[in-house]
Amino acid sequence: MTHEMILAGFGGQGVMVMGQLLTYAGMLEGAHVSWIPSYGPEMRGGTANCSVIISQEPIGSPIVTEATAVVAMNLPSFEKFESSLSPGGILILNSSLIDRKSKRDDIKTYNVPANEIASSLGDARMANMVALGALNAALGYVVDTSRIMEAFKKIFAKKPAIIAPNELAILAGNKHIAV
Amino acid sequence: MTHEMILAGFGGQGVMVMGQLLTYAGMLEGAHVSWIPSYGPEMRGGTANCSVIISQEPIGSPIVTEATAVVAMNLPSFEKFESSLSPGGILILNSSLIDRKSKRDDIKTYNVPANEIASSLGDARMANMVALGALNAALGYVVDTSRIMEAFKKIFAKKPAIIAPNELAILAGNKHIAV
Amino acid sequence: MSETRLMKGNEAIGEAAIVAGCRYYFGYPITPQTELMEYMAKRMPQIEGVFLQAESEIAAINMVYGAAGAGARVMTSSSSPGISLKAEGISYCAGAELPCVIVNIMRGGPGLGSIQPAQADYFQATKGGGHGDHRNIVLAPNSVQEMADLTMLSFELADKYRNPVMLLGDGALGQMMEPVNLEEKPLVPQEKPWAANGQGERAKPNVINSLYLKPEQLEAHNIHLQNKYQKIMEQECRWEEFNVEDAEVIVVAYGITSRIARSAVEMARRDGLKVGLFRPISLWPFPSERLLTLAQQTKAFLVSELSAGQMIEDVRLATKQIKPVHFYGRMGGMMPSSREIYNQINLILKEKEAVK
Amino acid sequence: MSETRLMKGNEAIGEAAIVAGCRYYFGYPITPQTELMEYMAKRMPQIEGVFLQAESEIAAINMVYGAAGAGARVMTSSSSPGISLKAEGISYCAGAELPCVIVNIMRGGPGLGSIQPAQADYFQATKGGGHGDHRNIVLAPNSVQEMADLTMLSFELADKYRNPVMLLGDGALGQMMEPVNLEEKPLVPQEKPWAANGQGERAKPNVINSLYLKPEQLEAHNIHLQNKYQKIMEQECRWEEFNVEDAEVIVVAYGITSRIARSAVEMARRDGLKVGLFRPISLWPFPSERLLTLAQQTKAFLVSELSAGQMIEDVRLATKQIKPVHFYGRMGGMMPSSREIYNQINLILKEKEAVK
Amino acid sequence: MPKPVFNQERCKGCGLCVVACKKNIIMISDSLNSKGYHPAACSDEAACIGCIMCARACPDVVIEIHK
């Protein structure tokens, strides 16, 4: 199975880190993984996005054009990437910021009020972790949550204080999908 | 008939101008002509030389390697270019500065005390003109002396005073060969 | 450090260089290679190496020239416009036979172009780039792991042949993260008796130079260089093949494009089409001999590049055009999808059918 | 000014540029092209043109970029190392589609090399030189008269296609004197509605630019450029032939080497050998089609260059290698004699005999 | 009566106008514009003295002062 994902949002919403955590976790699972950011004109504001692939086979192109899953953290990202989803794909919508619904009926859409959930956990900046939890759950736990946390500890080694709250955010995301 | 000539001497001896005058005169005669200087390491002292071709046919390479005539105004030039002469070629030696004789017997050598002749005409710096006169005579007047003077007047348009003495130097060179 | 890490291609080059004993880095920021220099800025001081941001790409390549001349393992990196600025310096390094590693993480051109991935500096890289007859060894990785591995190889080859080596990647390879394993190898310190690092106990001073005022001497020097290049052509061709044995169409692609092409080949094989992939790893020397052998057994080639078609010339030269060489390229930072390449393969096969 | 004058090649370029309406020259001294800039220094003030010695070759090409962007006919010149320094700027000119004329009077390389004649910048000139997919129109004169004529043509083509044109000569052509006739042509002032010379009465500002941040746009721009290049390839191939009709060996040579080769061909003909000469005048676009036709009727080619072999690749590509392509080159400022080339021709013919 | 007019879609919520306003009548909104920024707005237009300090301080030419 090959998961080809696009994670997208505003510059400050943490979609890059979200993608890196997922990729790292996939690597720890022993899968083939790749992560690649969009870079460039978006740099000064606008949207940011990255492609993540987790696969049992060697990865060809790291750039995802036909996605099996898309996370859209804001409206422009939704508009840009809705069409990139393959039929049967999974769409995670940050319904806190996106008030539209997908018009596609050949995909599975999950509306996740990520900002609100994160705020309720004490910090709206953890919306990306909520979305990550939701994505992972929607994908049927392509990686174990413990792997994500292992990755988190590596990447944020210098900020041990934020580990626990972020784990809670991921779990909240999981839970939202389970519901 | 194609005349392929090398004119060589010290930096200050005026071999470049000598070549240009001959080339210019050839052009005025309606022949195909080319002139090309050696340039480069020799710039700061050492020897300077140029290749001159005067021909009834279009000219291939402007660089002379098998010369029909060589003018050597000093010893290093003589040593360097003696071997470049084709059999039957003409060698004009400035015997004022070169105390050696050519060892080749398949060429025609003219020893011309160019500096002395020029000094006797009042200015040793005209040695190049003496040599030019000698060369032209030895070549059986490949160009008319009047053409050389026409060229001279073009090139030294701003120095009319030196025309007459230089013409005398050329004639003296002619005469030395005639003798 | 034999643990597997998730790294950006740009960072992997940096760490691999350090593993390879490189302790001097001179560079100038430019997207999409900047992470490499930023990585060096962080790491070099930790290991008592020198990281220096030069005032320009020209200064950087000349610092490299100086450091290499003094005998160090040294690297610089840039992206397309910055590499153009290094052209004179690279020619000087080649002329003075200085080992050094130059990384080009290519972006779209010409001019300022864009910062998106491209492969349009192939000509520049493989033909020397600067004035005069000179060649860089050019290595083209296609994964983050290979960016590390070929970086290490670059330093070895540079020292072995006293020649600049160019590592040619593109923005995508520079920016992407993949797992990478950096095996620490014991460093064999390279003797460089020719280096200008102070005469010390040597009998004579050393000179680093590319000037030969006498044409005879410069020609002799050029013949020496050409002989060296000949040796490199004989010994350092590298490539990878995938499903070429029975292939009727062989896709030729390098770097990031080779991965996309590989997916396309897999797609085609799944559809029962006889398609293979030939991936040059060394772009100079170009693996011509092998490609000629393949030309004898296949029916057509499809060259795919992120350019208007540059490597295609080397493929044509190598195969003596005994089989048709088709081309599919995207430009300006656009990337083909595997499906696009797959479609091209199909077109070629259908044409063949039609002809039959 | 229709009188015949004896001029250096370098000077003839300068005067021809002026005749062609060039009133802006920016350059930096370097042997063996310096006479050209010195000529401009003398002449430009006499005709109210601008001569400016830039602080470097880089500044010079960027001044050219600015002047061309403002709509002027403008020229710069240099020699090999200086041309390398212009690589980025040339790519910018190509990207922004600015007409300009760049003269390269080549010398020996690589590195500082020497100041003697060479033809080792062929790759650089014909493949664009800078980063990204771009091409210069490259014209290669072989006499002082042609240096003048092709200079004038360069300005015309530059404006016609909004593209940089490179005049590629060598030290010998630059330094030699030959008769030259400069015919004053009435100048058709070129309309340049795209020029950034102040908005004035225009409805909108003009922008000179090569940046396209969106890959789709940069690709579209590249496609536009490639279409233009295609048109140039169709319309602007120039060459000269000599005795090729019945030739069993065709020598291919350009610039100064073509003259030496011509003498060799004449020698060979005098000896009853069937030998001809093919001289590309436009090196890019390369006259491939004609060469392919000739390949069908001749037995072998001999490419002769003052390099380790660069144009030979284009000859191989053009002729699809249906006939053997031999090479004879000298390097580092050495010049072959006609006899050397003659001997090579003889070798090839003898080999053919032996094979029979 | 001077009146500051905000082109809110252009605003990036940098807050420089807030600091520049001597009358303390500019504040950053809670809402987001389509670029994801919280735009500035005038909380008390009547208090505006037309000093145009906010307009001069704004790097994005968001503010015009109408009279």
Add this chain to the structure above:
Amino acid sequence: MPKPVFNQERCKGCGLCVVACKKNIIMISDSLNSKGYHPAACSDEAACIGCIMCARACPDVVIEIHK
């Protein structure tokens, strides 16, 4: 006794030593060396005071002063 020693083959006849010599004992020869230059020479070695001014003035390191 100080004595200026000229390596005449190296001399380019520039005359800077002539000017430098306070004792006025250096002059340019009439003869040419093999490079075509008229080399400098000391006309009165006995008068040399060993001030080494000529040696310092010479761009071609032609002159050594022996003692």
Add this chain to the structure above:
Amino acid sequence: MNSKLYARPESLADVPFHYCPGCQHGIVHRIIAEVIDELGVRKQTIGVAPVGCSVLAYDYFNFDIVQASHGRAPAVATGVKRVCPDSTVFTYQGDGDLASIGCAEIVHAAARGEKITTIFINNAIYGMTGGQMAPTTLVDQVTTTSPYGRNENQVGTPLCISEMLSTIQGARFIARVAVNNPSNMAKAKAAIKKAFQLQNSGEGFCLIEVLSTCPTNWGMTPVEAVKWLETNMIPQYPLGVFKDAGGE
């Protein structure tokens, strides 16, 4: 018609800037546009845009623009000005562009007394490429290429461009300004206006150095950034006129 106390100047195109929130590039753009409007030279102005955050200046200004290669704007402007001697030609350059890679070009434009105006944005960092050290970066300042702070002993001290160029005879008017508060903004505008006026009356090279913030790469809010500029940059780079070789 003028029912506005303050409105967008005509020389500024009506499009959003891509600059980061609070970045002062926008302020300087606006001031330049105002000056061009006030001098009434929009239709004869040719701007030269650099490589840097302001690379897209051609989208923002409402007059002819030539985009230049990194650092070479002064050379490009020289080419433009020599062809259009009666135009108003200016370059707009960052500190990476002007003080680092383009150092030779700016020194020589000044030395030639080239009749152009240069607006030099000194924000002590490389903005566009994401926060690398500039020649103007302060000692101990942390950037992505001086991650342990700029080490004076290894990479030297800040390059003071205005001071350096003031030693050059061809430089006609050189001043350093800031746009951190209303009074400095007024001074900045006056200096920029003077520089353009001098050019238009045929006098030599003028350069206005503008201290500017880069909140993004300094890692601060826009308001903090202005503070940091005041407490750290201005002491290192004192404001004022460094050279005014003027006659009248």
Add this chain to the structure above:
Amino acid sequence: MNSKLYARPESLADVPFHYCPGCQHGIVHRIIAEVIDELGVRKQTIGVAPVGCSVLAYDYFNFDIVQASHGRAPAVATGVKRVCPDSTVFTYQGDGDLASIGCAEIVHAAARGEKITTIFINNAIYGMTGGQMAPTTLVDQVTTTSPYGRNENQVGTPLCISEMLSTIQGARFIARVAVNNPSNMAKAKAAIKKAFQLQNSGEGFCLIEVLSTCPTNWGMTPVEAVKWLETNMIPQYPLGVFKDAGGE
């Protein structure tokens, strides 16, 4: 053994210079060699030769030399010095090389406080290429690229490198000297020696500008050239120490 009052220094190879008659490059070479000998650092010295008449310095000096591309000697020297921090590294550059094409490199070597020494030969012209204008060419001076005399209004006025570099904090010691007479020669040697000593004790960037003749391209005899230097160059380029940031 020392039976000589004056003999060729050991650091100078025993070969003839290719310089023109009377060219002062030779004098400066000799002084450098004497200084290196006196400091006893020949075996740890690495010179960087420029492109210019002194390009062949590697033939003349008796220590390691790296030949650099035109103008880039300071960058090359930086590479060398960073690899060999205990060596004595110097560049030898002409005014075309240093002040024109290499302007950015010398400014930034100074700004970094690079621990190298630069000997800067200012002869107001390009020697090697046959007498073109340099940034240091005097106003109205005739050269092959200013055939009607350097026109101040078109191409500006002489660039005073020592003055300019003295504004840079990283510059440790900057002086201008001449070798036109015995006393100036002594001062020149002292300055050069000091510059090398400062480097060897780990202090920053030092540059010694040497006013020098180019009789060939000035079109004068060597003796006339020295006179011309005295009456024309020294007034434009006053001799002296421009910066001595020294502690002790």
